[in-house]
Amino acid sequence: MLTAALAAAALVTALVLAGSSASAKAVAQEPSPAQAANPDAPASSRPSLARTARRGPISAGKLKRKLGRLARKAPGSSGFYVYDIDAKSKRVLFDRSEGKRRLLASNEKLFTTTTALGLLGPDSQLETRVKADGKLSRAGKLQGDLYLIGDGDPTFGAAGIADLADDVRRSGIKRISGKVYGDDSIFDTLRGVPDSNWGASPYFAPLSGLVYGGSTYAEDPAKEAARAFRDALRGEGIKVGGKVKVKALPGRLRKSEAVGEWKSDTIARLAAYTNKPSDNFFAEMLLKRLDASGSSRGTTRGGTKDVERFVAGLGSKVDAKDGSGLTRHNRSSPRDVVRLLTAVSEDRKLADPLYDSLSIAGRDGTLGGRMGGTVAAGRCRGKTGTITGVSNVSGYCKSGGHLVAFSILMNGVGDLTAAHNIQDDMVVQIARYRP
16 A cells, blocks of 8 residues: 555656656656646646636636635635735726635645755755775775765766766776665654654655665665665676665764765755655655754754745745644645745746746646636746645746735535635636736
8 A cells, every 4th residue: 555655646757767857857747647646736637626717818807706716615624815016006807805824735836845955055055975984905905984975965866876886997996895884864763754654654655864776765765776776786897795884984084085986966856856746755855854954953843944934035834744744733824835935036046946846727736727728827936735635726826927926725615526616717717817
């Protein structure tokens, strides 16, 4: 059952394993049927009210009336906020119960990825390194051990392993007298989130500072990575002994020169791998990486505090308990989600990376099977969020030359299809708006 649930991550990880350039293609494709384990996965066969919506432009007044009628059909515990970012008066186009905090589900990923872009930097990369503990003889024998040191890269896999093994060979090492160790000490040892009582979750692979194969399940990810690295070294003709172990690099070697180094895709791309398919594993890994600095291990609790502080600086608020939204205590209001989106749109460093990371209506990601053939298709982008009783979508529409931010948070949902129909029709109406 665990393996089946982890199939939700297949959209991102299938090509991530083959290398960074392939990863970008993975998120551009519509999700496969295997992604059904992901509650945010689209179902292109769902009937949608939006498909029959008119295409003509509508005024702000007409938009408000239409959204009001649709909002009355929504579950009682629902909130809405629609905001014209480019209007001279910063116009609120529609609001209804916009200040009440609600369960975010995967809308939490908006806060996580925004913080990662802001604190780590959109162009930054995560670096998995190899270091040697011992002297290298003229004959190429390393009298000591080799360490594979994780940097919390959720994409690290076969391509990285192969590249690092090649680096070791090029360094002149032909034989290793000691062991190969996997170092996952950049993170704590908790594998899950509060929702899974910190143990392994059925919704994503165990968390670790050193993983192999992205979201591929492994009881001990760092040991699995070290084993794959040892085998790759042997494939390069390097003689190395038997069992691998997990062990932190000795402190005296922290500033030593690396034998090999593998860089992930940029944080901007990792944000897209997180948001478009709503990948829980990537979100939780990024959250822990936020908290990892110097000698401090990255933790989920520390990462959530980083998120709360960062978004507060943008004028928004969130009560964060994890990075993905699986835990039923992540809360914010539609108004604060839109405040986040508005602040990001006005930040030159954050605007494009977050916008590009969102699912495109009728095109890709979790909105790929929704709003196809409507004015919203290709014009609106968003982040969905689905857990039991919760269905959310927040994002942007380009409407009449203006950028409009919206947040639709529905709690107390019984009929998911009906909720999606209302959301889709609301987003289509927003796309029809002309200032």
